[in-house]
Amino acid sequence: METAIAFILIFGSIVFFHELGHFIFAKRAGIMVREFAIGMGPKLLGYTKGETVYTIRLLPIGGYVRMAGEDLDAIELQPGYRVGVRLNAQDEVDYIVLNQKNYLPDMQFIEIEKADLMNKMFIEGYDESETHVKYSISRNAKVNEAGRESLIAPYDRQFHSKTVGQRSLAIFAGPLFNFILAFILFTVIALLRGIPVDEPVISTVVNNTPAAEAALQQGDRIIAIDGEAVGTWTELVTVIQQSPDQALSFEIDRDGQTVTTEITPDGIQSGEETIGQIGVQAPFEKSFFGSFVYGATQTYDFTVLIFTLLGNLLTGSFSIDDLSGPVGIYKATETVAQFGIFNLLNWTAMLSINLGIMNLLPLPALDGGRLLFFGFEAIRGRPIDKQREGMVHFVGIMLLMVLMIVVTWNDIQRFFF
Structure with missing residues (x-):
């Protein structure tokens, strides 16, 4: 139940920020927004304010901002009516x-x-x-x-009456707000918890873990593991994660004295691989301005990482079988939620960046696909035929649905069979 609530809150916040971007820039352009929806499918709750109805829908798998003129909402009064x-x-x-x-x-x-x-x-x-x-x-x-x-909807309040620049901003703002959400979350984490320091010094020992059983203490500095020198927290984590269920000899500097102890990392399932964990946390330092720098650098680093994975998908070193859909994200959320609120916030930020990047891909039916059509319009000096563009987006939606089914089926087989 807790996992389901966490999943809904995470997905809901990511979708809300995405649609909020569309909403704000559409309103700034003078476009009438008919509906701001969180979720898909049948309406559960609805509230009308001004010209917009705000709804929460049954399926927590997306959302939308319905702008006047985007769909077949025009009313024609024919002679004789x-x-x-x-x-x-x-x-x-x-x-x-x-x-x-x-x-x-x-x-x-x-x-x-x-x-x-x-x-x-x-x-x-x-x-x-x-x-x-x-x-x-x-x-x-x-x-x-x-x-x-x-x-x-008077024509000047409709989406297609606006300039290419105004329409492009209204569409681009959705993914942009996903990056803004990630920046905010990373910054909040740094303000509340501090900025991680890349030194092999233990700040916290979690109870009932291999580290606690080995009597590791706050302030212990790990000097070496199995005789190999350890100089950073990153090196420490790498060795431990690569050694699940393997006994490791730790050399520790404790108040100027060298202590040696043996620890066997627990094997934790992460996707299709098992990684080692001993139950310790990195040291942190508080810095108000540094927290904003940390938020920006983390957003940038994860953006680069996701683009790298997409590149691997195109080159074949990363296959469609490695992708995860809602089921995989749900299972990952279940694992992350066990390690506290900060890990959950970090996971939310990463998912928000992922959604922003996915939506910017130049594929039909995605925000990136629509921006591509706007680019063609700017070059040609006139819009693409609406029926042709609609057909391209329809085909794109069908292909995305097929991909979602395949990915979901892979997740089900991976986690339940």
Whole structure:
């Protein structure tokens, strides 16, 4: 249960920041945001504020920001339609009903002759007395269609009415905010716990671990392991992780005296490999400004690492069987959660960077794929045909779903069979 809660909170925070980036820059560009959703599938909770409905959905596997004009949300009133309209104090239409069951008492009925809800914003036709009427439409007008209310979206509030630069920023902001979240988390870790010092000095000994059984103490400096000198914490960790369930001879400097003891690291499962751990933590030092530098360098280092792994995937040294989907991430979260809140925050930051990079890949249906189309538009001087672009993204979504199924099946086989 704790793992499930941790998984939902981690994924929820990563998705929230990603969508928050899209949301903020869309609003800055003047784009109407119809929905800000965390999760996918059926709606569990919903709250409407202004022109946006904020929802939490059943499946914690993603989210979205639905902008006006991105989907088929345009409402067209064809000649011959009979609709109900309500006028405001300025004699503008502020409410249109398309279904007779939802008419309000103070409405007029119009048989449409002409109407434009996006550009010129008018409705023209004949009322019940066969009199020709023409009304302007309020920019904040609502349309009720079969009981479902929605704001109309004037063309200048729609996604595709904005410049290539504004649209690109609205899309790029999602991955950008994932990197910002990682920076914030790494910085918070450093502010609360301190910055790791790369010296082989023990700051904490965890109870009921091989280190505790061997009576290691805070302040002990590891000089050598099996006769090989140890100069940094990184070297210490490397030797221990490479020696699960193997007895190691530790040479320790304790208050100026040399102490020798034997420790056998526990074998801990990490993905498909087993690594050694003895239950000690590195030394830390507090630095306010250094914490921000640490947050930036950690974000950069993990970004480089993930790009390196992607490069290995392209060269074949890293295969699709090594990838993990939601099941693999869930199992990894279960392991990480056992080692405390700071490790969990560190894991969240790494996942956030990973999501940011994955979304920037120039693949259809991803943010990077959309940015690629914007690049083509900037070069050509006109947008790609919407139907063709939509087909490319649809194919991309199908391929991503197939990849997700394959990766999930690999995870299931890896962890449950």
